[in-house]
Amino acid sequence: MSKDATVYLLDVSRHMYAHPRAPGETSHLEKALFCIREQVQAKLIQGRKTDVICVILMGTQETHNYLALGDSEQYQHVSILFPDQFNLLAVPSLSLLEAIQKPESLEGQDECDVVDGLIIGLMTIDMFCRNLKYTKQIFLYTCAESAFVVDGSDEVIDRAKEMNVAVNVIGFNFGKPESSEIKRSTEQYLGQCMETTDGELWDGDEALALLQSLHTKNVRPATLFRGPLVLGDPQRYPTETLAIPIFMYNRTVEAKLPTAKKWSKVAPNQETVCMVRASQAYYSVHSDGLDGNLQPGDDRLERHEVIKGYKYGKTIVPFNTVDEEAFKLKTEKSFNIIGFISLDKVHRWMFMGSVASVMAEPGNLSASRSFYAFCRSLYQTQACALVRYVSRDSLAPKIGALIPRIDTGETYCLFVQLPFAEDCRDYSFISLRPLTEPTLGLPESNRVASVLNSSTSFDAHSVGSGVSKGTSVAGPPAKRMKFDARRCSDEEVRHRMDDFVDSMDLMNPPPSGSDGEAFKSQDVFNPVYQRLWQCIIARALNGPASEIPPVDARFMAGIKPLPELEERAKDASLKLSEAFNVKKVESKKSNTTKDVWMARARNANLPLLDGREGSVAPSESSVSSEKRRLAELTVAKVEKIGSITPAADFRAMCARRDKDCIPAAMEQMPQVILQLITNSADGEYYDKALEAIHEFRRGCIIESESDCFNAFLERLQTETLVKTRLHHRFWSGHVVPGGIGAITSDECPDCGAH
Structure with missing residues (x-):
């Protein structure tokens, strides 16, 4: 990800805020400021130090730029809006975001010159970037109702192309037949500027809708591994070993929420907060201090006096730092192929952690050819490579699979980490196969199962062999599975389930039903992540005492079914529910320990604590025997003395x-x-x-x-x-x-x- 230098040129002339519009409709200036705020907020969230911006206002009442200093009469009514820097770009800040919050404070005069704004924007970029490698862009927001000085305007376009600055124009009411001659002339000039510099032209309302959608944080791709993909044993068979230089990047990785720094409520000056630093201390804990509270005999220990200990039963086995280095595996950075297996042997439940993309080393033609042949062979044989991966020396080795991917114009492999035996968690589920078997020819009263009253376990379900559907069964009625609540035939149940699944198909979502897919991963945003940044931005702009804003409906829309899809599936869902006799069972209140002991007291005819029920008081001998039995129950069944207690x-x-x-x-x-x-x-x-x-x-x-x-x-x-x-x-x-x-x-x- 390259460094970005961006200049926002904003037309604040009277045409941007005093134009004719319907009651309640926002002005062009308000829409433009919203777009700029969204772009600045996105850069603040990303927090990249190599992302610099500047906001320049065209058509202001005053003049505040470095080309209009002294007695110069040129470049008037153009102001650089940046409190921290006067003539250079800078990292986005909260002060800049606050400065563009209120449109009424930025309203300017009657006219503005977009060419003057372009010249100052280009000079600002040139003075800051010089010969450094930056991705340079200008975003110009205007309605093009003001005239501009034609002399030298073509040289401005040539200079922008020479500097590799892309000029993007966001126009309001562009291309209208009733436009004035001045507006058509300005639109033509901006269009030429956009085409020459390889920029883009956006309609104001279109840009507003695009920026209102949710966005993700752009993360600079970093290589996880750079080295050879080794096939063979380079030490024993150096001439027969194949080594292909590869790069590996993260393809999917969980986006972590930003960490919050800890600050004091009030700093020593009683006006602002200050950052705090946490420290850690170690104390020797005696048996009477096991609850975590320090006791008089607890002594403070230095860091070098503390060693690690691993539990072995109830015994602590100590290891110092020298021992820890000794029992670590000595590994070297590597990416070695262990063997090859069929793709159908790698199940989805085996995938662990993130997924990475593996490709040939960029710019290495020999590596590209070898890697392409390697991927092509895997793809044609429907196989994958089993690899041993060590990202750095002395780190724990991982085992994974290289799965070939051949897309349009791209050939690469996906690396997925596979589990070791210690990582697997096996659980044997009871078979649901009886639920898919045909329903026996039982009376309706027997075919309707009650989930609450049935005590038949899954294993107790049996179906007589050789009995076809629709025939009567001699003898006692066959037992039904506990959750077998079908009210119609097996064939009808399957048909209704198929209809329900088809109605919820995401490949052709309503209302258009056109080709496409809903709920793609790249279109579904994490509501927790988006909500956190919504609250951070609101609190930053409105002050620490401001209320938390309500949850934006867009955050939850990505994890809820489409309303149109629910409407389409309503009939199929109703028919599916009618195919089963499933009722909601109210959970019974479980008896507490108090209820159990009260019941025992009633059965023994003993008086309760509140004097209810019972007339015979327990004797001293019975009380003492109860205490002895209780003491025996509470004594821990210890068989061996450990080193912990x-x-x-x-x-x-x-x-x-x-x-x-x-x-x-x-x-x-x-x-x-x-x-x-x-x-x-x-x-x-x-x-x-x-x-x-x-x-x-x-x-x-x-x-x-x-x-x-x-x-x-x-x-x-x-x-x-x-x-x-x-x-x-x-x-x-x-x-x-x-x-x-x-x-x-x-x-x-x-x-x-x-």
Whole structure:
């Protein structure tokens, strides 16, 4: 996408706003300003820094241009409307958009000279662009009712052609038989200017209708991949390997909504808002701070003190940055063909993400010939190439398919990413085949199915083999499928469904019914995207306190059926609905937990919380037994102690009553504690290990397992102070100050220590 330099020339003379018109009809000036506003808003939405514009008014009361400085009497009543720049083009801004909002503030004098405006517009482009590569255009809005100076006018056209400036004319009431001689002369000159510079001529009302339609943001195409398409193994068979230089571009990609910057409500000067910057902090969280709120013991950590950990069950497996680089796949940028498969083997549900276009390297004749032969072979054999794609070095490889496309004058391939086994999500749907089988010869009362009362599952549906439609069935009536609500024969149902589909055909939409297609992707706009920009523009122009405008009806029209299409399909839709006995089923209110417990209380003849129903109060023994049962239900069924919450897991295992997990807990807890200490690169898990030791000691006292804890404490001292001194800080800085010692006989009568 090239850089654009655009000048808008607007005739603001009296002929543009005081012309005869019907009551309520907008003037030429209002229509022209609307068109310019739409073009400026489109450029503001695109936000390209290489898109520069300028608005020049012709026929103003005052004169404000760089060619009329001093005592010069030429180029009068021409003004450059741009607050930020006086003599050059600039990026579109909100101030310019606000300046062209009110037509009455721009109304000028009786006449204007379009040639003067063209000269100033060409000079403005020439002074800004110089020898730089720009797409240069002038849009001239006028009714051509004013005379112009003929001398030198042809040189202006020649200069525009020399500068490669396309002059586009948007005329109001052009080509009318009753036009004056001056108007016909001006129209003839502008037509010559337009044809010579390869511009376009638009009627004012036609341009207005075109700009009122929705538009998309033009995105500059950027290559996703530049390199060779390799067929073969260049390392093992370098002479037999085929490498075709290719370029790959995005064909379809999801348009993201613009991100909103975060600003403060009021800046320090109490007048304007200011931009804010978010910062991130890390804290060590203790068990009592798992809810996210900081606790007194939570310590702030620096960024380099934080490492990543992956969950493996309930265990956290840590990896530092060096480990992450080590387990990454070492890949190189490539686009290699793995093999070829038939097109019918690539199903639509396999397509992942965006679609890209692959073509031969531009300007490379040898690559174009090779790639054309490659695409032609795939197209003729109805096959596609399976490729391995790595966009940059060290990135994850992707697998995809190259599907050939041979259009008029174009030969290229579409690249679609295919899923790996881990990406597939299989779901087995129950077969609907019984719904397509002929209806048995059952009475009307049996043939009308009730969706609400039928409890027959899909698998329970059966049709007797060898029974033809329209014959009677001996014995009990055959079971019908739960959703089989047909009221007429299978043949009639299919016929009515075909009629309904044909009536909703989008290839020949009403009312014209001419050849064409409705709801093409390029004609259907995202309502969320369009609505967001509608609100942004309205708030920018009307101020922060303005109300949000109502939703434009055009936004929703693209995702709703055409009214004419609904009218055409009305009869077919009615006949299709009459073919089935389908009724709306009111959803039943589901019983809440409160309702369930109230029902149980009534059945047990117990008094409710509000004193209703029941005369027998529960005894203390029954209440205590209910509490015990409730406690057993709420205890988590923990089988193994993990490294995330070891203290809570140990406590849950010791509290289980359905299974004796105490021996397993006593065996696992020491191992988990030592693992936390060992995996602490800089003491980040010390607090969690210390908490686990406290819980382990308390549990050993309750369960009379003092020997188990004392043996662990001796082992811990040996591991941290004797075998390795990497974690001696844990013993000296946590265990000793924490007063953790061996369990004595005073604490546990069965203990042998004193």
